Amino acid sequence: xxxxxxxxxxxxxxxxxxxxxxxxxxxxxxxxxxxxxxxxxxxxxxxxxxxxxxxxxxxxxxxxxxxxxxxxxxxxxxxxxxxxxxxxxxxxxxxxxxxxxxxxxxxxxxxxxxxxxxxxxxxxxxxxxxxxxxxxxxxxxxxxxxxxxxxxxxxxxxxxxxxxxxxxxxxxxxxxxxxxxxxxxxxxxxxxxxxxxxxxxxxxxxxxxxxxxxxxxxxxxxxxxxxxxxxxxxxxxxxxxxxxxxxxxxxxxxxxxxxxxxxxxxxxxxxxxxxxxxxxxxxxxxxxxxxxxxxxxxxxxxxxxx
Amino acid sequence: xxxxxxxxxxxxxxxxxxxxxxxxxxxxxxxxxxxxxxxxxxxxxxxxxxxxxxxxxxxxxxxxxxxxxxxxxxxxxxxxxxxxxxxxxxxxxxxxxxxxxxxxxxxxxxxxxxxxxxxxxxxxxxxxxxxxxxxxxxxxxxxxxxxxxxxxxxxxxxxxxxxxxxxxxxxxxxxxxxxxxxxxxxxxxxxxxxxxxxxxxxxxxxxxxxxxxxxxxxxxxxxxxxxxxxxxxxxxxxxxxxxxxxxxxxxxxxxxxxxxxxxxxxxxxxxxxxxxxxxxxxxxxxxxxxxxxxxxxxxxxxxxxxxxxxxxxxxxxxxxxxxxxxxxxxxxxxxxxxxxxxxxxxxxxxxxxxxxxxxxxxxxxxxxxxxxxxxxxxxxxxxxxxxxxxxxxxxxxxxxxxxxxxxxxxxxxxxxxxxxxxxxxxxxxxxxxxxxxxxxxxxxxxxxxxxxxxxxxxxxxxxxxxxxxxxxxxxxxxxxxxxxxxxxxxxxxxxxxxxxxxxxxxxxxxxxxxxxxxxxxxxxxxxxxxxxxxxxxxxxxxxxxxxxxxxxxxxxxxxxxxxxxxxxxxxxxxxxxxxxxxxxxxxxxxxxxxxxxxxxxxxxxxxxxx
Numbered sequence: 001x002x003x004x005x006x007x008x009x010x011x012x013x014x015x016x017x018x019x020x021x022x023x024x025x026x027x028x029x030x031x032x033x034x035x036x037x038x039x040x041x042x043x044x045x046x047x048x049x050x051x052x053x054x055x056x057x058x059x060x061x062x063x064x065x066x067x068x069x070x071x072x073x074x075x076x077x078x079x080x081x082x083x084x085x086x087x088x089x090x091x092x093x094x095x096x097x098x099x100x101x102x103x104x105x106x107x108x109x110x111x112x113x114x115x116x117x118x119x120x121x122x123x124x125x126x127x128x129x130x131x132x133x134x135x136x137x138x139x140x141x142x143x144x145x146x147x148x149x150x151x152x153x154x155x156x157x158x159x160x161x162x163x164x165x166x167x168x169x170x171x172x173x174x175x176x177x178x179x180x181x182x183x184x185x186x187x188x189x190x191x192x193x194x195x196x197x198x199x200x201x202x203x204x205x206x207x208x209x210x211x212x213x214x215x216x217x218x219x220x221x222x223x224x225x226x227x228x229x230x231x232x233x234x235x236x237x238x239x240x241x242x243x244x245x246x247x248x249x250x251x252x253x254x255x256x257x258x259x260x261x262x263x264x265x266x267x268x269x270x271x272x273x274x275x276x277x278x279x280x281x282x283x284x285x286x287x288x289x290x291x292x293x294x295x296x297x298x299x300x301x302x303x304x305x306x
Numbered sequence: 307x308x309x310x311x312x313x314x315x316x317x318x319x320x321x322x323x324x325x326x327x328x329x330x331x332x333x334x335x336x337x338x339x340x341x342x343x344x345x346x347x348x349x350x351x352x353x354x355x356x357x358x359x360x361x362x363x364x365x366x367x368x369x370x371x372x373x374x375x376x377x378x379x380x381x382x383x384x385x386x387x388x389x390x391x392x393x394x395x396x397x398x399x400x401x402x403x404x405x406x407x408x409x410x411x412x413x414x415x416x417x418x419x420x421x422x423x424x425x426x427x428x429x430x431x432x433x434x435x436x437x438x439x440x441x442x443x444x445x446x447x448x449x450x451x452x453x454x455x456x457x458x459x460x461x462x463x464x465x466x467x468x469x470x471x472x473x474x475x476x477x478x479x480x481x482x483x484x485x486x487x488x489x490x491x492x493x494x495x496x497x498x499x500x501x502x503x504x505x506x507x508x509x510x511x512x513x514x515x516x517x518x519x520x521x522x523x524x525x526x527x528x529x530x531x532x533x534x535x536x537x538x539x540x541x542x543x544x545x546x547x548x549x550x551x552x553x554x555x556x557x558x559x560x561x562x563x564x565x566x567x568x569x570x571x572x573x574x575x576x577x578x579x580x581x582x583x584x585x586x587x588x589x590x591x592x593x594x595x596x597x598x599x600x601x602x603x604x605x606x607x608x609x610x611x612x613x614x615x616x617x618x619x620x621x622x623x624x625x626x627x628x629x630x631x632x633x634x635x636x637x638x639x640x641x642x643x644x645x646x647x648x649x650x651x652x653x654x655x656x657x658x659x660x661x662x663x664x665x666x667x668x669x670x671x672x673x674x675x676x677x678x679x680x681x682x683x684x685x686x687x688x689x690x691x692x693x694x695x696x697x698x699x700x701x702x703x704x705x706x707x708x709x710x711x712x713x714x715x716x717x718x719x720x721x722x723x724x725x726x727x728x729x730x731x732x733x734x735x736x737x738x739x740x741x742x743x744x745x746x747x748x749x750x751x752x753x754x755x756x757x758x759x760x761x762x763x764x765x766x767x768x769x770x771x772x773x774x775x776x777x778x779x780x781x782x783x784x785x786x787x788x789x790x791x792x793x794x795x796x797x798x799x800x801x802x803x804x805x806x807x808x809x810x811x812x813x814x815x816x817x818x819x820x821x822x823x824x825x826x827x828x829x830x831x832x833x834x835x836x837x838x839x840x841x842x843x844x845x846x847x848x849x850x851x852x853x854x855x856x857x858x859x860x861x862x863x864x865x866x867x868x869x870x871x872x873x874x875x876x877x878x879x880x881x882x883x884x885x886x887x888x889x890x891x892x893x894x895x896x897x898x899x900x901x902x903x904x905x906x907x908x909x910x911x912x913x914x915x916x
Contacts, residue, residue, distance in 0.1 A: 007446070008446060009444045009445070009446070134406065134407060135406050136405050136406045136410035140410070162448060165448075169737065170742045172706055173735070173737050173743060174742075175727060176704050176706065176726060176730055176734075176735040176737075177756060177801065178727050178730035178731065178756065178804065180727050194745075195745050195755075197745075198745025198746070199741065199744065201745075202786055203741055203742075206401075206741075206786070210396060210401035210402060211401055211402065211404065212364075213396075213402075214401065214403075214404065216364050217358065217360065217389060217393065217394050218389065218466070219386060219389040219415055219418035220418050221385065221418070222418050223420070225418055226416075226417050226422065226423055227423075228417055228427065
């Protein structure tokens with residue numbers, strides 16, 4: 001079973017952070033990558049996010065996420081190269097059948113790369129959230145604002161790995177029965193998945209009945225309900241919280257001063273050194289949990305302090 | 307004082323035409339450990355639901371009579387009182403776990419009851435220690451083994467501190483080691499805390515000695531209520547009820563006056579039989595008692611008939627079997643211990659694995675230089691711990707997994723160059739969960755799917771299989787509405803339609819009662835006679851002893867030993883069936899109930915002669 005894409009507890013600083021802090025970090029990455037257009041700032045966000053993932057022990061999974069985003073990035077770049085005509089520096093000129101000419105601009109290529117960087121940051125922040133946040137803790141925390149919704153979301157999240165397991169098992173079983181899933185025709189391929197989907201659906205329905213009975217037997221619906229907040233705020237949480245807040249201030253300042261804005265068209269903007277310094281500070285602030293985690297591993301006594 | 311009182315209870319599910327419970331009257335005293343025996347559909351689960359209050363609070367239907375918990379009618383209890391009075395543990399742990407992590411799962415019920423957080427934490431810590439969950443409390447529930455999941459589900463129930471614990475076949479989905487651990491915990495709970503326990507079980511060999519009282523259910527009624535295991539065993543034999551574990555069954559069928567519940571008690575009784583025939587006696591007499599075909603007394607014959615009755619034989623071995631027999635290879639059989647045991651020759655190997663190694667991409671080594679040969683037209687059982695590599699080995703034979711090193715030759719072809727779909731016509735694979743095969747609305751459509759959509763088999767073969775597997779009365783039923791054994795037979799029919807030469811079965815007896823196991827065993831034996839080779843993975847020593855010809859033992863990805871069932875199971879520390887443990891040291895290679903009965907009856911004849 002490949003559990004790489006889901007939460008699994010590891011004993012490191014990032015996994016011991018309050019789920020709210022990790023949510024704050026992930027939201028921070030996501031919002032700023034949508035606001036920033038400067039490739040240096042986007043790169044610093046990607047680097048900080050990557051450092052957190054690597055530090056949390058997910059280099060391989062991050063690589064798999066990036067591999068997935070590379071495909072989408074290629075699509076973005078090709079579309080920009082083919083359809084963007086706002087650039088001024090011509091890279092090459094293609095003459096198609098019928099005499100129609102397409103000009104490929106350097107600026108369009110850079111814009112495509114910039115957008116790919118943005119996509120990678122967004123996907124990496126999603127990866128960090130999925131891999132490093134325990135949905136039980138997260139929803140226990142969020143659940144204070146809506147228990148029923150939180151429970152539905154928790155049970156849905158819990159059932160995902162069970163369904164992934166079902167999918168793998170049923171696909172194998174149907175293959176052994178002689179069902180072919182590798183047809184060239186998409187129509188036939190979809191059709192061959194009908195036994196898998198049918199079995200999964202029926203098993204899920206049966207399982208939902210037992211689960212509902214179990215919920216009932218466990219007193220679900222009684223009021224008042226308590227929430228065991230397993231995670232109390234610790235000094236490490238405060239430290240990361242303040243560093244992230246400082247990062248938000250730095251990012252806001254950079255945006256207000258237009259240091260993090262970048263124009264690709266009609267010609268690429270110059271990159272000033274004054275723009276690079278806040279990006280570097282932002283990188284350090286957002287990557288602080290990774291740095292502390294390194295300290296945790298280097299000096300185990302640090303665990304008692306932070 | 308009766309903590310549970312069931313007063314003239316009759317219940318019928320809303321979507322059913324027959325009552326699940328009929329005129330149940332029962333009183334259970336505080337602190338009693340009650341074992342509820344009975345086959346599939348006998349009403350065990352419904353009775354537990356009625357005591358727990360899920361009937362009628364959760365399940366709609368017709369109800370008459372009343373259940374009282376601590377002199378209060380269950381129907382009048384609110385949800386909070388109910389969950390604090392009786393907790394119900396289901397057989398499938400996966401479906402009853404709600405949260406992602408072990409700690410959150412245990413806390414869930416207490417959170418619902420609004421207990422203070424300090425108390426929740428304290429109880430979690432205590433339960434972690436009591437149920438040995440400290441190693442797992444950071445894990446996700448999805449990552450746990452079936453046994454660990456069941457322990458977590460039990461902890462989640464106990465956290466709410468119910469006065470009564472209701473267990474619905476809690477060990478049916480877990481391996482024997484985990485089952486032993488689980489039952490030990492249950493016994494300890496009962497002894498240390500005095501909690502009242504009602505446990506429904508189909509396979510009693512593991513738990514007969516645990517209970518203080520035994521109830522036998524059939525067709526929604528309580529047919530027997532006993533204080534002693536031997537009384538139940540004798541009654542069950544007299545009433546042709548198959549829910550008796552092997553040891554008491556041997557004594558009851560042999561007509562012994564004392565019926566032991568455990569192997570230990572059985573051996574004590576055997577020691578008291580001073581003239582019991584030992585191996586030395588047999589050698590002196592120049593005969594093997596085991597090879598004798600003893601004549602059955604009426605009781606024994608009744609028991610045998612009961613097992614045979616359930617195996618529907620509407621067609622003689624013509625049709626499908628006759629067709630298959632045409633392809634049958636010539637082979638030599640030698641009769642040993644009353645069962646057919648094949649002497650293999652080199653050409654008989656239908657599967658050959660040479661120096662096969664395999665490592666899962668994210669795991670350790672699953673197979674280590676495995677050399678394994680599967681003899682043609684025998685039932686071979688693959689035994690070993692969880693994680694020993696048994697399922698991985700099966701997947702190599704069906705071609706789902708290709709070896710990292712070494713060769714797997716199946717029916718003369720190298721699996722490295724064959725697709726699973728190609729191998730499917732010669733190799734049938736039945737996984738642990740027959741439900742994985744079932745997705746169509748009727749049994750008829752389900753079985754004919756392989757023929758219509760995959761082009762396997764003929765309409766004639768299909769018809770013969772339906773009759774042979776006793777499915778003719780269920781053709782228009784939804785396969786998901788059938789019993790476990792019937793579902794398995796539907797899945798088996800869909801596989802056998804292509805007339806595979808090799809049949810691979812992964813834990814085929816999991817969750818089955820004695821009757822269903824006997825039916826399956828008989829069916830498998832008949833398939834073998836038609837030329838099919840069977841390889842099954844199982845933890846069920848009793849089933850293996852009765853039906854397998856050969857056994858291979860796996861451990862940490864290696865085949866440790868392979869040989870005849872007698873050689874492999876006889877005297878085995880862990881895998882020996884109960885009957886073998888009973889006669890261990892007194893007589894070698896006694897594996898089956900029939901053999902045990904024969905020995906004891908011979909003793910009686912000798913005693914009477916003396």
